[in-house]
Amino acid sequence: MIDSTMDTNVSIMIAGVGGQGILLAGDVLARIALHSDLDVKKSEVRGLSRRFGSVWCQVHMGRRIESPIGGLDSIDYLLGFETGEALRYLPYLKDGGTALVNRLEIGKSVDDLAPRHSELFGDTDCIWLDGSDEVANAGCSRNLNVFMLGAFSQLLHFGHSAWQEVLSELGDRRSRMANLRMFEMGTAAFDDANRRPVKPK
Amino acid sequence: MQRPLLLSGNQAVARGAYESGVRFATGYPGTPSTEVVESLSTYANVHATWSVNEKVAMESALGAALAGARSIVAMKHVGLNVAADPLFSASYTGIRAGFVIVVGDDPSANSSQNEQDSRHYARAAKLPFLEPADSQEAKDFVIAAFALSERFDTPVIIRLTTRVCHSQCRVSLGSEIHPHNDQGPFVPDFDKYVLLPRQAVGRHIAIEKRQEELAAYSDDTDLNREEFRDTSLGIITSGVCYSHVREAFPDASVFKLGQPYPLPQKRMSAFADKVDRVLVVEELDGFLESEIAAAGIAVDGKRWVPRVGELTPQRLRSSFDAGAPQPIETGDPSITPRAPRICAGCQYLGIYTVISKLNLTVCGDIGCYTLGAFSPWNGIDTVLCMGASISMAAGMEKVGRTNGDQNNVLAVIGDGTFLHSGVPALMDLVYNQGRTTVLILDNATTAMTGLQGHPGNGEGLQGGKTKQVDLEKLCEAIGIEWVEVVDPYDMDATESTLREAIAYPGPSVVISRAPCLLLEKRAPIRQAHVDAAACTGCGDCFSVGCIAVEKYQTNGSFVADINHDLCVGCGLCVQSCPEGAIAPRLLTDDPDLVELSLS
Structure with a gap:
């Protein structure tokens, strides 16, 4: 758990597929750091219309941040919105870092990774979430990013009201309602996943 | 005190220009620099435009600076190559009101055709450059650059890299009450602004002296x-x-x-x-x-x-x-790469499906359609720089065609790129009696960099419809005698028109016309559906390359399946199915969807 005083800097990498709301999730993280009077730098891949391509975004927050980008073996938290992309960027996660991974494989055809998930992620401290299923069942397929943030919020020490304030700055009234619901759902899913032994589906 | 804002480097440059009292901003869109001009277009009292290319942008901005208004021009690194001609001579003319040139380099070539280092231009053109480390400095350095420009009578380059352009950092804003820095109307100065040979040598002497003064300043400034x-x-x-x-x-x-x-x-x-x-x-x-x-x-x-x-x-x-350079950091190379894809239902899907059947050498160009180089089409053989498709195809065709052979080279270029630098190449093709076929993909926007306007769609940056270039008339005026417009969503017709154009014994132009789907953002009125019983799993529909066409596994074999979150109902996969197993259906509130016939 990261203390809100943030004596040490925290780096977060979000990885997924273009269109999953990765950059927006990064914006939320950057804003909550800004609202908490922390230094923050956010960095991302952009351009060449990254639709359905591999997309990542990094957010670095703390008392004072120098570089906006972390290289291999340097990231504290990896949020994988898609399992394959989480695996792709796993080398960026440092020893002792934590991964939150959404069980979803986009574009899988022959190779079904699911049975080998735990093997592929090796010794990584990995928290598995059924985010795509949960948001789809709730009729909010587009809000996976907020669901994942809700889950991740349990690992940071920003207050609930701080998250609400930032989330309420996004979108129109209707999407705000959905965002808040999916955020709560992600929070609950994290607690649930954390209680169960880590085991692939 | 106002809480700091999160700004990207590009937004911070724009803010710095605003705080400097910039009155004219222009450029040409290109990752990573696009948002500099876009952001400036939102400020009051700034006249912001997209120019047709970087050379034109540089010259307009210098003109505005000579006419007394602080001006800024922004482009990506390869854009500075296009603007290199005015860059070198702007160093000689100097300025009146401050003139700042923003260039975005792209280490790792995230969205570019090369990894060039634009700092060499500063040395070659004898210009000072400033290089900010983050967004706060990006804002502050632009303000410093305008002061430097006016103090030493020189254009000043702000050199950015993708990481600075696109990283968001905290920025404390300066005064919004921007000063009035206008230098009054243009005042003729023959020996300075008319670069004839004798004047040029005189100016060179002045520039060498300026270099010495700038070096002395560099020893003095707290920018270092x-x-x-x-x-x-x-x-x-x-x-x-x-x-x-x-x-x-x-x-x-x-x-x-x-x-x-x-x-x-x-x-x-x-x-x-x-x-x-x-x-x-x-x-x-x-x-x-x-x-x-x-x-x-x-x-x-x-x-x-x-x-x-x-x-x-x-x-x-x-x-x-x-003690030795280590390789570029990437994700796990054993995970299958996931390249960016052409949008579901884009006109380019049909175009490249047709092109891949024609067995031609294809010279491509810069835009979303460059993605046609990837599987399943493998539809592009060369990509060099903006506008090069036409000229390279012309050169290939000149030496490749032996007596009586049919032209076998095709140039593929988007509407924006054609207007940027393809037009002189087309003129050259006619003038030098080439017979290459040029396929202009007219999607009525600059799609890849985020839907910017250009002279072909007549959309002004700060709103307002302006004159629209008529591509057919332009080609005819240049001297192309064979010009046809095709509907890229009709693949058979597109194929026969392209074959006709290639057979034509002279230069020919085919314009594939359909607006970019992102412009309309309309919900689809129909979508494709697969009759699983009729699908034989032949895979022909995958040759269209649409991301909405997926494989559905069934005991060792598969059938095609349409992802209805993505399908826009363009009908291209419907045309590709030899079994008639894919059909479009109208989307209505009626749960019993209505079957439509294709024609």
Whole structure:
């Protein structure tokens, strides 16, 4: 758990597929750091219309941040919105870092990774979430990013009201309602996943 | 006090220009620099435009500066090549009101055709450049650049890299009450602004003197800063590399160059004297290293600092520890790469499906349609630079065609790229009696960089419809006698028109016309559906390359399946199915969807 005083800097990498709301999730993280009077730098891949391509975004927050980008073996938290992309960027996660991974494989055809998930992620401290299923069942397929943030919020020490304030700055009234619901759902899913032994589906 | 804002480097440059009282801003869109002009277009009292290309942009902005208004022009690194001609001579004319040139380099070539280092232009054109390390500096340095420009009568380059352009950092804003810096209307000065040979030599003398003054200023300015810590290691660096150095070598002394060119030689020598060992850390070329070495200071740098690809604190440190450049950091290479894809239902899907049948050499160009080079179409054989498709195809065709052979070279170029620099190439094709076929993909926007306007769609940056170039008339006026417009969603008709154009014994132009789907953002009124019983799993529909057409596995074999979150109902997969197993259905509120016939 990261203390809100943030004596040490925290780096977060979000990885997924273009269109999953990765950059927006990064914006939320950057804003909550800004609202908490922390230094923050956010960095991302952009351009060449990254639709359905591999997309990542990094957010670095703390008392004072120098570089906006972390290289291999340097990231504290990896949020994988898609399992394959989480695996792709796993080398960026440092020893002792934590991964939150959404069980979803986009574009899988022959190779079904699911049975080998735990093997592929090796010794990584990995928290598995059924985010795509949960948001789809709730009729909010587009809000996976907020669901994942809700889950991740349990690992940071920003207050609930701080998250609400930032989330309420996004979108129109209707999407705000959905965002808040999916955020709560992600929070609950994290607690649930954390209680169960880590085991692939 | 106002809470700091999160701004990207590009937005911060725009803010700095606004606080400097800029009145004219222009450029040409290109990642990573696009948002500089876009952001400036939202400020009051700034006249912001997209120019047709970077050369035109540079010249317009210089014109505005000579006419007395602070001006800024922005482009990506390869755009500066297009604008190199006015760049070198603008150094000679100097300015009246401040003139700042923003260039975005792209280490790792995230969205570019090369990894060129634009700092060489500053030295070649004898211009000072400033290099901010983050968004706060991006804003502050633009303000400093305007002051520098006016003090030394020179254009000033702000050199950015993708990481600075697109990283968001905290920025404390300055005064919104921007000063009035207008220098009054243009005043003729024959020896300065009319670069005839005798005047040019006179100006060259003045420019060499300016170089000396700028070097002296560099020794004076607080844009350059020494930070002494442990003196066993001293690192000279600039731009975003400064932040990497601070993480990778937190205890080292650092000379941070805000104005790296001309170099602050005296201070640099003094810095080198105070530390045991001097390293130079810079991305791409050893520009600083060669400048510093030429000043007689012993340095170490590119022996181990990578020349290829972007740096991070970790890559910098591991290269230092290994004493040799370490490879670009990427994700796990064993995970199948996921390239960006052409949008579901885009006209290019149909175009490349047709092109891949024609067995031609295809010279491609720069835009979303460059993605046609990928599987399943493999539809492009060359990509060089903006506008090169037509000229390269013309050259290939000149030497490749033997007597009586049919032309077998096709140039493929988008509407925006055609207007940027394809038009002179088309003129050349006619003038030199080529017979290449040119396929212009007219989607009525600059799609890849984010739907900017251009003269072909007549959308002004700050709103308002302007004149629209008529592509057919333009081609005819140039002297193309065979011009046809096709509907790219009808693949059979497109194919027969293209075959006709290629057979035509003269230069020909086919215009594929359909607006970019992102312009309309309409919900689909129909979508494709697969009759699983009729699908034989032949895979022909995958040759269209649409991301909405997926494989559905059934016991060892598969059938096609349509992803209805993505399908826009373009009908291209319907045309590709030899079994008639895919049909479009109208989307209605009625749960029993209505079957439609294709015609």
